[in-house]
Amino acid sequence: xxxxxxxxxxxxxxxxxxxxxxxxxxxxxxxxxxxxxxxxxxxxxxxxxxxxxxxxxxxxxxxxxxxxxxxxxxxxxxxxxxxxxxxxxxxxxxxxxxxxxxxxxxxxxxxxxxxxxxxxxxxxxxxxxxxxxxxxxxxxxxxxxxxxxxxxxxxxxxxxxxxxxxxxxxxxxxxxxxxxxxxxxxxxxxxxxxxxxxxxxxxxxxxxxxxxxxxxxxxxxxxxxxxxxxxxxxxxxxxxxxxxxxxxxxxxxxxxxxxxxxxxxxxxxxxxxxxxxxxxxxxxxxxxxxxxxxxxxxxxxxxxxxxxxxxxxxxxxxxxxxxxxxxxxxxxxxxxxxxxxxxxxxxxxxxxxxxxxxxxxxxxxxxxxxxxxxxxxxxxxxxxxxxxxxxxxxxxxxxxxxxxxxxxxxxxxxxxxxxxxxxxxxxxxxxxxxxxxxxxxxxxxxxxxxxxxxxxxxxxxxxxx
Numbered sequence: 001x002x003x004x005x006x007x008x009x010x011x012x013x014x015x016x017x018x019x020x021x022x023x024x025x026x027x028x029x030x031x032x033x034x035x036x037x038x039x040x041x042x043x044x045x046x047x048x049x050x051x052x053x054x055x056x057x058x059x060x061x062x063x064x065x066x067x068x069x070x071x072x073x074x075x076x077x078x079x080x081x082x083x084x085x086x087x088x089x090x091x092x093x094x095x096x097x098x099x100x101x102x103x104x105x106x107x108x109x110x111x112x113x114x115x116x117x118x119x120x121x122x123x124x125x126x127x128x129x130x131x132x133x134x135x136x137x138x139x140x141x142x143x144x145x146x147x148x149x150x151x152x153x154x155x156x157x158x159x160x161x162x163x164x165x166x167x168x169x170x171x172x173x174x175x176x177x178x179x180x181x182x183x184x185x186x187x188x189x190x191x192x193x194x195x196x197x198x199x200x201x202x203x204x205x206x207x208x209x210x211x212x213x214x215x216x217x218x219x220x221x222x223x224x225x226x227x228x229x230x231x232x233x234x235x236x237x238x239x240x241x242x243x244x245x246x247x248x249x250x251x252x253x254x255x256x257x258x259x260x261x262x263x264x265x266x267x268x269x270x271x272x273x274x275x276x277x278x279x280x281x282x283x284x285x286x287x288x289x290x291x292x293x294x295x296x297x298x299x300x301x302x303x304x305x306x307x308x309x310x311x312x313x314x315x316x317x318x319x320x321x322x323x324x325x326x327x328x329x330x331x332x333x334x335x336x337x338x339x340x341x342x343x344x345x346x347x348x349x350x351x352x353x354x355x356x357x358x359x360x361x362x363x364x365x366x367x368x369x370x371x372x373x374x375x376x377x378x379x380x381x382x383x384x385x386x387x388x389x390x391x392x393x394x395x396x397x398x399x400x401x402x403x404x405x406x407x408x409x410x411x412x413x414x415x416x417x418x419x420x421x422x423x424x425x426x427x428x429x430x431x432x433x434x435x436x437x438x439x440x441x442x443x444x445x446x447x448x449x450x451x452x453x454x455x456x457x458x459x460x461x462x463x464x465x
Contacts, residue, residue, distance in 0.1 A: 010336070010337050010338075010339055011112055011327075011331055011336040011337065011338050012165075012338060012339040012342055012347075013339050014166075014167065014339075014424070019103075020412075023166060023169060023170050023173065024166070025271070026173070026270075026274070027154060027169055027173065029275055029279075030150055030151045030278055031154040031155065031158050033277070033279050033282060034151035034152055034154045034156075034158065034278070035158060036278070036282075037149075037151050037152055037155060037282055037283050037286050037358070038152070039283070040283035040284070040286040040287040040290070041286045041287075041290045041384070043287060044056075044286060044288070044290040044291035045292075045294065045384075047291055048293055049293055049294055056291050060074065060075055060291065061076065062075050064078075065078070069233060069237075070233075070236070071233060071236070076289065079284050079285040079287075079288045079289065080288075080289065080363055081241070082232070084282075085232050085242055085245060085246035086246060086273065086276060086281040087277045087285075088184065088250070089228075089246035089247065089249060089250045089273065090250065090273055090277045091180040091246075091247060092248065092250020093251075093266050093267075093269065094177050094250075094270070095177050095180065095247075095250070095251065096250065096253060097264075097270075098174060102174070103170060103174045104174065104178075108334075111334060112327060112330050112331060112334070113171060113174040113175060113178065114178055115327070115330040116322075116324075116326040116327040117174075117175045117179055117323070117326075118326065119322040119326025119329075120146075120148070120179070120322040120326060120351070121182055123314075123318040123321055123322025123325070124146050124315060124322060125142045125143065125145070126318070127145070127313050127317060127318035128144065128310035128313075128314045128318070129142050130310075131306055131309050131314075132306045132307055132310045134306070135305075135306025135309070136306065137305065137306030137310070138307055138369075138375070140369060141307050141311060141368045141369065141379055143183075143186045143190065143364050143368065144311050144357075144365045144368060144382075144383065145311050145314025145315045145318060145357055145383075145386065146182070146186070146314075146361075146364075147180075147357045147361050147364065148179045148354045148356065149358035149360065149361070149387070150172065150176035151278055152359070152387065152391075153353050153354070153356045153391075153394075156391045156394065157353075157398075160395045162395075162399065162402055164350075164398075164405055165341070165342070165409060166412060167339060167342070168342070168350055171347075172350055172353065172354065175354055176354075180360070183360045183364070184244065186364070187241045187243065187244070187364065187367065188241065188244050191364075191367040191368070192239055192240050192241065195239045195240070196237055196238050197238075199234050199235075200235075200238035203231055203235045203238050203240075206227065206230055207231055207245070207248050207252075209227065210228070210249055210252060214252055214253065228246075228249055231248075232246065241367070250266075253265055253266035254266055255267060285359065285363075286358070286359065286362075289362045289366065289380065290380065290384060292378075292381050292384070293377070294381055294384075301378070302381055302385055307378070308378050308379060308381070309382075311383060311386055312385055312389065315355045315356075315357050315361070315383070315386035315387060315390055316355055316389045316393065318355075319352070319355035320348065320351045320355055320393075323350075323351035324344075324347055324348045324351040327351070343401075345397065345400075345401070346401060348397065349397035349398045349400075352390055352393050352397055353390070353391070353398070354390075355390030355394070356391050357383065357386070357387060358383065361383045361387075362380055362383055365379040412424060
């Protein structure tokens with residue numbers, strides 16, 4: 001008797017139906033938000049490079065807020081430290097859900113996307129470090145090209161009209177979620193210079209109260225929203241980046257469903273808050289962070305200065321090589337088998353798309369070069385240019401396989417029996433085959449009836465007068 005062979009796992013295989021439905025809902029909102037993000041970035045570039053540039057600086061640098069509470073901030077800082085806390089709150093919920101119910105739930109299944117994300121962050125950092133150190137530039141921006149902007153990437157897909165199979169979209173989303181996790185750790189560890197331990201202690205106490213109220217089942221936005229604002233303000237004054245408060249509160253939400261629940265509390269709150277994050281918070285951040293003066297000379301300088309060249313190469317080359325290389329090596333050593341409907345060039349295209357690092361890259365650029373506003377603006381220009389180059393290159397690679405993607409997408413969406421469940425998920429269900437047989441019989445009967453009517457009409461027309 002032959003020894004049983006180890007069954008090879010399938011990479012980028014079909015998603016479970018609940019996961020597919022959740023992914024479709026989440027990415028639909030992110031796609032709309034990504035389009036708004038693109039509009040905001042273009043508006044910022046136009047506003048900052050026209051005769052209206054002085055009004056842009058005036059609005060961006062306008063201060064407001066209670067100075068007695070340490071919150072007399074510019075509009076730009078309110079967008080970066082305040083509105084992005086909403087973005088990171090949603091990122092925290094996404095991460096929690098991935099850990100308890102999504103792709104990261106099982107260590108074996110999580111190994112590929114996590115390895116891809118880690119390599120996809122380490123390689124751009126290494127590229128930046130190599131370019132900057134070789135050219136004698138500052139090493140402070142090593143983390144700038146490490147992040148992936150899922151909203152911007154989905155907006156690119158929407159603009160070029162490519163319908164990626166759900167498995168590729170899920171892979172891209174998981175990459176972005178893990179990227180966000182490491183970006184959060186980078187911000188917390190490397191961009192916290194001095195701490196106010198009293199404010200930090202009260203912030204931790206406020207987070208503990210938030211967690212306790214959740215565990216006790218207390219409901220009501222009027223309880224949690226004021227508490228969240230207080231926790232955010234305490235975290236800001238502690239010296240730790242204020243967005244960490246948003247992540248912490250997102251991770252505290254329960255993302256597993258009870259038997260009597262259609263959605264978990266985390267999924268429900270994410271459904272409510274995600275439009276605010278994708279449709280308002282992130283576009284406003286882009287509006288007041290992406291407005292850098294760009295001229296022909298400034299664009300050419302991006303390729304001359306080691307810091308900016310390191311960012312561009314990190315996003316365009318480092319991300320693609322890191323994500324693809326990490327995925328291929330992990331699949332090879334874990335004997336994971338690629339979905340036969342897809343090819344490794346598809347993974348390379350998604351890896352290139354992951355080089356779009358907009359929102360978090362801009363934020364890290366501001367933090368890394370806070371003491372040098374001129375260089376900070378040049379780094380932002382490099383992020384914009386690198387993300388644009390990655391988007392164009394990914395679009396070309398994706399368009400080469402566009403017909404295949406459309407066929408796979410159509411097959412995933414096909415629902416001939418109109419029961420709301422794609423047929424591909426029902427092929428092993430006997431009831432599905434009975435329904436389809438009844439539908440085909442009804443169609444055949446209708447065709448026979450129409451043929452008989454047509455034949456009768458022809459007989460009458462050709463008969464004697």
